[in-house]
Amino acid sequence: MISLESLNRALQHWLQSTLGDPWAYLVMCVLVGLAAITLFAVLGLALVYMERKVAALMQIRMGPNRVGPKGIFQTSADTLKLVMKEGLTPDGADKFLFNFAPFLVMIAAMLVLAPIAFARNFQIWDLNIGVLYVAAVSSIAVIGILMAGWSSNNKYSLLGAMRSAAQIVSYELSAGLAILSIVVLAGSLRISDIIASQADGWWIIKGHVPALIAFVIFLIAVTAETNRAPFDLAEAESELTAGFHTEYSGMKFALFFLAEYINIFIGCAIGATLFFGGWMPFHIGHWEAFNRVMDYIPSSLWFLGKTLFLIFLIMWFRWTFPRLRVDQLLNLEWKYLLPISMINLLFITLMAILGWHL
Numbered sequence: 001m002i003s004l005e006s007l008n009r010a011l012q013h014w015l016q017s018t019l020g021d022p023w024a025y026l027v028m029c030v031l032v033g034l035a036a037i038t039l040f041a042v043l044g045l046a047l048v049y050m051e052r053k054v055a056a057l058m059q060i061r062m063g064p065n066r067v068g069p070k071g072i073f074q075t076s077a078d079t080l081k082l083v084m085k086e087g088l089t090p091d092g093a094d095k096f097l098f099n100f101a102p103f104l105v106m107i108a109a110m111l112v113l114a115p116i117a118f119a120r121n122f123q124i125w126d127l128n129i130g131v132l133y134v135a136a137v138s139s140i141a142v143i144g145i146l147m148a149g150w151s152s153n154n155k156y157s158l159l160g161a162m163r164s165a166a167q168i169v170s171y172e173l174s175a176g177l178a179i180l181s182i183v184v185l186a187g188s189l190r191i192s193d194i195i196a197s198q199a200d201g202w203w204i205i206k207g208h209v210p211a212l213i214a215f216v217i218f219l220i221a222v223t224a225e226t227n228r229a230p231f232d233l234a235e236a237e238s239e240l241t242a243g244f245h246t247e248y249s250g251m252k253f254a255l256f257f258l259a260e261y262i263n264i265f266i267g268c269a270i271g272a273t274l275f276f277g278g279w280m281p282f283h284i285g286h287w288e289a290f291n292r293v294m295d296y297i298p299s300s301l302w303f304l305g306k307t308l309f310l311i312f313l314i315m316w317f318r319w320t321f322p323r324l325r326v327d328q329l330l331n332l333e334w335k336y337l338l339p340i341s342m343i344n345l346l347f348i349t350l351m352a353i354l355g356w357h358l
Helices: 004-019 021-058 074-084 095-112 130-138 140-151 155-186 191-196 208-225 250-276 288-296 299-318 326-354
Strands: 117-119
Touching: 004 021, 021 074, 021 095, 021 250, 021 299, 074 250, 095 130, 095 140, 095 250, 117 191, 117 299, 130 140, 130 155, 130 191, 130 250, 140 155, 140 250, 155 191, 155 208, 155 250, 155 326, 191 250, 208 250, 208 299, 208 326, 250 299
Parallel strands: none
Antiparallel strands: none
């Protein structure tokens, strides 16, 4: 069966036999970079289209249906429009920081992509502190958002950036504790080890109620960290025009827009990896026939299906719940989610010590 794993091995073998190890490594690095850029472009188009169709489903309407069959080329037309628009820099803005901010946000998103396992043995970098790396690098995006808000010389942009920074820094605590819960159960920070620990069952199932609580907290925190409704106070159109990217246009605006959807994908990919086994198929005990059928499905489809399911949940949130106030948003984190996360982590640690998750 053709799979990402077999294609990866065939390409590596062909490059090594043709170019030798040093040049093969260099060519592979270039190909990985091009693949990441292509993946970002495709994901941006696909997730924007998915967002519009999910919104239409929630609101009992058609959604995009003019440009191409079922409106599938609508996002491509919108991208072409943004590419053709002029990128303006406001008077009084810090030009270097203003132009660098969207690239910093995108660079942070591309770096977080490295340890994610898209399929069996299909991973850019399987470092031994993969989860810690994701948590550390993903926080760099906050600097880009603050940079964009301050350098725009616009009070609405600055206010949106400050809201976003307070929101992301606050909810990173709950997200980190939820991630740490699975690290305690798996006994490793390496992404591949965490996936391997779920060969006999996903942590969302064999972790019992504490793992389910950690997953719910993680999903709420990811929604908040990506500035998605009902936590979209950083971009509240009715209050701040467009928040921290009010002054951006053309491709610089498109980079912020793309980074939001890429961060949603990365957050959901991490959630699928930690709680739902990543590319690991669904197995039930000693049901050998059932498990063999599950193994027949390519690992990349398992990963993509789980990730898209979590993305659908986050989009469902947006079109269901009204926007919170700033005080409600911070109260939810500091008075409820953070204490619950800390107590839940204690229960999970006790469960791991006593072996109740086995």
